[in-house]
Amino acid sequence: xxxxxxxxxxxxxxxxxxxxxxxxxxxxxxxxxxxxxxxxxxxxxxxxxxxxxxxxxxxxxxxxxxxxxxxxxxxxxxxxxxxxxxxxxxxxxxxxxxxxxxxxxxxxxxxxxxxxxxxxxxxxxxxxxxxxxxxxxxxxxxxxxxxxxxxxxxxxxxxxxxxxxxxxxxxxxxxxxxxxxxxxxxxxxxxxxxxxxxxxxxxxxxxxxxxxxxxxxxxxxxxxxxxxxxxxxxxxxxxxxxxxxxxxxxxxxxxxxxxxxxxxxxxxxxxxxxxxxxxxxxxxxxxxxxxxxxxxxxxxxxxxxxxxxxxx
Amino acid sequence: xxxxxxxxxxxxxxxxxxxxxxxxxxxxxxxxxxxxxxxxxxxxxxxxxxxxxxxxxxxxxxxxxxxxxxxxxxxxxxxxxxxxxxxxxxxxxxxxxxxxxxxxxxxxxxxxxxxxxxxxxxxxxxxxxxxxxxxxxxxxxxxxxxxxxxxxxxxxxxxxxxxxxxxxxxxxxxxxxxxxxxxxxxxxxxxxxxxxxxxxxxxxxxxxxxxxxxxxxxxxxxxxxxxxxxxxxxxxxxxxxxxxxxxxxxxxxxxxxxxxxx
Numbered sequence: 001x002x003x004x005x006x007x008x009x010x011x012x013x014x015x016x017x018x019x020x021x022x023x024x025x026x027x028x029x030x031x032x033x034x035x036x037x038x039x040x041x042x043x044x045x046x047x048x049x050x051x052x053x054x055x056x057x058x059x060x061x062x063x064x065x066x067x068x069x070x071x072x073x074x075x076x077x078x079x080x081x082x083x084x085x086x087x088x089x090x091x092x093x094x095x096x097x098x099x100x101x102x103x104x105x106x107x108x109x110x111x112x113x114x115x116x117x118x119x120x121x122x123x124x125x126x127x128x129x130x131x132x133x134x135x136x137x138x139x140x141x142x143x144x145x146x147x148x149x150x151x152x153x154x155x156x157x158x159x160x161x162x163x164x165x166x167x168x169x170x171x172x173x174x175x176x177x178x179x180x181x182x183x184x185x186x187x188x189x190x191x192x193x194x195x196x197x198x199x200x201x202x203x204x205x206x207x208x209x210x211x212x213x214x215x216x217x218x219x220x221x222x223x224x225x226x227x228x229x230x231x232x233x234x235x236x237x238x239x240x241x242x243x244x245x246x247x248x249x250x251x252x253x254x255x256x257x258x259x260x261x262x263x264x265x266x267x268x269x270x271x272x273x274x275x276x277x278x279x280x281x282x283x284x285x286x287x288x289x290x291x292x293x294x295x296x297x298x299x300x301x302x303x304x305x306x307x308x309x310x311x312x
Numbered sequence: 313x314x315x316x317x318x319x320x321x322x323x324x325x326x327x328x329x330x331x332x333x334x335x336x337x338x339x340x341x342x343x344x345x346x347x348x349x350x351x352x353x354x355x356x357x358x359x360x361x362x363x364x365x366x367x368x369x370x371x372x373x374x375x376x377x378x379x380x381x382x383x384x385x386x387x388x389x390x391x392x393x394x395x396x397x398x399x400x401x402x403x404x405x406x407x408x409x410x411x412x413x414x415x416x417x418x419x420x421x422x423x424x425x426x427x428x429x430x431x432x433x434x435x436x437x438x439x440x441x442x443x444x445x446x447x448x449x450x451x452x453x454x455x456x457x458x459x460x461x462x463x464x465x466x467x468x469x470x471x472x473x474x475x476x477x478x479x480x481x482x483x484x485x486x487x488x489x490x491x492x493x494x495x496x497x498x499x500x501x502x503x504x505x506x507x508x509x510x511x512x513x514x515x516x517x518x519x520x521x522x523x524x525x526x527x528x529x530x531x532x533x534x535x536x537x538x539x540x541x542x543x544x545x546x547x548x549x550x551x552x553x554x555x556x557x558x559x560x561x562x563x564x565x566x567x568x569x570x571x572x573x574x
Binding site: 235 | 562
């Protein structure tokens with residue numbers, strides 16, 4: 001007897017977030033990225049619409065990431081010394097569709113760059129590359145509150161994705177994003193209750209839930225991957241069941257977590273690339289919409305994996 | 313839980329007067345107040361005083377549709393009044409209601425199919441009001457099987473166990489709660505369940521407290537929908553909290569507020 005496939009009908013939809021604005025939309029991007037909008041769990045094409053593919057963003061820094069693995073440093077070479085050259089390399093050599101510029105150099109312990117310097121860098125990046133941009137702070141709340149509003153203003157109208165807003169520090173960034181027409185990343189520490197609460201707090205300031213991307217924070221393979229997976233799955237199930245406060249796309253910082261694993265530290269080894277891929281593949285299945293990754297080889301594999309899953 | 317606001321009913325003095333004077337503003341205001349308070353859908357009932365219910369329901373539907381696209385529950389015991397309302401309705405619809413009598417089922421199920429409407433089925437028949445759980449289940453099974461026979465999707469059907477006032481039929485309340493639980497095992501897929509909440513406190517003094525205590529207990533029994541007064545803030549807060557405790561909603565500190573963003 002033929003087995004009957006059970007088809008679930010979900011009442012909810014994940015909100016659709018657009019990153020980047022074209023020239024006729026008040027920006028200067030050559031293409032835009034849309035994420036979210038799905039009406040079912042990942043890759044269950046028979047159950048509901050999945051209008052947008054997950055997308056990989058190349059992670060670049062404003063300073064040379066000297067503590068990165070030699071495998072990564074070898075791959076990018078001298079371009080690491082200049083974020084604009086690095087960005088161009090990602091776009092021209094590796095066909096990056098989306099860039100995530102991490103402003104690590106603004107951190108008081110890593111160079112303490114000023115808001116003016118960082119805003120200048122963002123303006124330059126926007127001039128030199130035409131893909132949409134994710135602008136990511138240094139993680140020091142006080143410093144991020146100085147640099148991110150300045151960067152937001154420098155990128156006004158470009159519909160960037162800017163983060164992170166956290167429960168203890170979301171007001172300054174939300175106000176800036178609201179004023180300059182961007183989207184925001186809301187970060188919660190692998191905690192679905194805080195993710196929901198933060199989304200409510202941000203939307204209470206007038207930024208609609210449709211402009212929020214959730215950074216659920218993740219662990220790499222062997223470092224809490226399953227925990228992150230289950231939180232993302234639970235949030236997505238709630239979203240599809242109709243909870244709008246959790247119906248936002250996810251951004252996952254795959255590269256940052258994967259390359260921290262001790263298994264990647266082996267010299268002269270491709271293990272880090274594999275670690276980054278495996279972590280990405282698992283979290284794609286959990287519902288990741290934007291994957292921020294580092295190694296071009298890992299990214300290439302993941303992009304073709306996504307194409308394959310979408311049957312194209 | 314699907315919340316259907318009960319306040320647009322000609323039985324209430326303000327609505328009865330508005331229908332009589334054809335004052336749309338009062339109806340629109342009442343619709344919006346209920347939606348802003350958390351109603352997913354609105355019940356529409358011309359009330360017992362209406363001389364021309366088939367005309368009045370059309371007027372009510374048209375007035376409400378000017379301010380909302382939420383589903384409307386057309387509440388009448390007369391199929392021709394419901395059909396008049398369905399014809400005028402652009403929003404999604406809920407037929408409120410059919411009884412377990414074959415002649416009613418044969419009229420209203422085809423209407424529900426034709427207009428792609430949800431259907432409320434009361435476990436009551438011309439033989440009278442059921443006295444216990446088993447009689448309710450029997451009547452529910454009749455409604456379900458009639459839906460299956462006529463090709464109407466059972467998951468669109470809402471079975472109402474007929475809630476009795478606790479001050480006159482105290483022994484029934486427990487039977488009703490158990491019936492809500494057991495309606496689910498009548499068929500696969502199961503029908504949904506609904507109550508007209510305020511009946512439970514009819515004639516009692518502590519009406520709000522009785523309503524919300526019963527609603528919480530019914531939710532625990534698996535209730536899917538209720539026709540109620542959404543302006544009763546404590547009632548809605550109790551229902552939201554019950555759903556939280558039943559793990560139907562994800563907790564956050566502002567969970568009451570999260571409900572409003574649904």
